[in-house]
Amino acid sequence: MSNxxxxxxxxxxxxxxxxxxxHETEGLTEDHVPDLQVKLEEALAKSxxxxxxxxxxxxxLDNVRKRSQRELENAHKYAVEKFVNALLPVIDGIEMGKQAxxxxxxVDQLKEGINMSLTMFQQLLExxxxxxxxxxxxxxxxxxxxxxxxxxxADVPPNSVMAVMQKGYTIAGRLLRPAMVMVSKAPVDATExxxxxxxx
Numbered sequence: 001m002s003n004x005x006x007x008x009x010x011x012x013x014x015x016x017x018x019x020x021x022x023h024e025t026e027g028l029t030e031d032h033v034p035d036l037q038v039k040l041e042e043a044l045a046k047s048x049x050x051x052x053x054x055x056x057x058x059x060x061l062d063n064v065r066k067r068s069q070r071e072l073e074n075a076h077k078y079a080v081e082k083f084v085n086a087l088l089p090v091i092d093g094i095e096m097g098k099q100a101x102x103x104x105x106x107v108d109q110l111k112e113g114i115n116m117s118l119t120m121f122q123q124l125l126e127x128x129x130x131x132x133x134x135x136x137x138x139x140x141x142x143x144x145x146x147x148x149x150x151x152x153x154a155d156v157p158p159n160s161v162m163a164v165m166q167k168g169y170t171i172a173g174r175l176l177r178p179a180m181v182m183v184s185k186a187p188v189d190a191t192e193x194x195x196x197x198x199x200x
Contacts, residue, residue: 086124093117125169133168133179135161144168146178156184 097113168179
């Protein structure tokens with residue numbers, strides 16, 4: 001290269017992180033430092049408030065969970081308390097009837113006492129939506145009745161409840177215990193019996 005040839009300058013844009021920061025803080029002076037300090041303190045105070053609120057909310061949720069668990073346990077333990085309290089007068093009446101039976105010679109008085117106790121008990125069951133199932137004469141319903149035996153009958157339509165051996169019960173429409181019943185079926189015709197004998 002000769003001395004006469006000129007070298008043209010190259011413009012290079014050099015930026016680095018320090019340059020970026022310098023550019024962003026350009027125009028800030030020492031007068032701005034107190035403002036930034038105040039804003040930082042305010043942000044820290046808000047952060048502390050949010051953290052305290054979070055801790056309080058967490059503690060409250062824990063308390064609600066523990067309280068709910070305790071109430072659920074009590075509900076399981078004492079679910080029948082109301083029913084038992086209503087049942088106690090019936091038990092008292094039966095006990096008084098038993099004591100009276102030891103001295104009473106009149107059977108009618110004893111029957112009257114038993115009927116009174118039974119009436120009280122039935123009223124108690126009704127109060128708690130417990131209903132008896134006594135389906136004598138009704139059609140057999142496998143959802144409410146349990147067939148204990150089947151008997152032929154010409155007097156009763158087939159698949160009818162001829163007799164109730166034990167009443168069933170529902171609570172608020174839900175089955176507690178099916179009624180145990182005897183169910184009718186059509187009698188076998190005499191000619192059918194003869195045909196069966198001939199076939200043997």
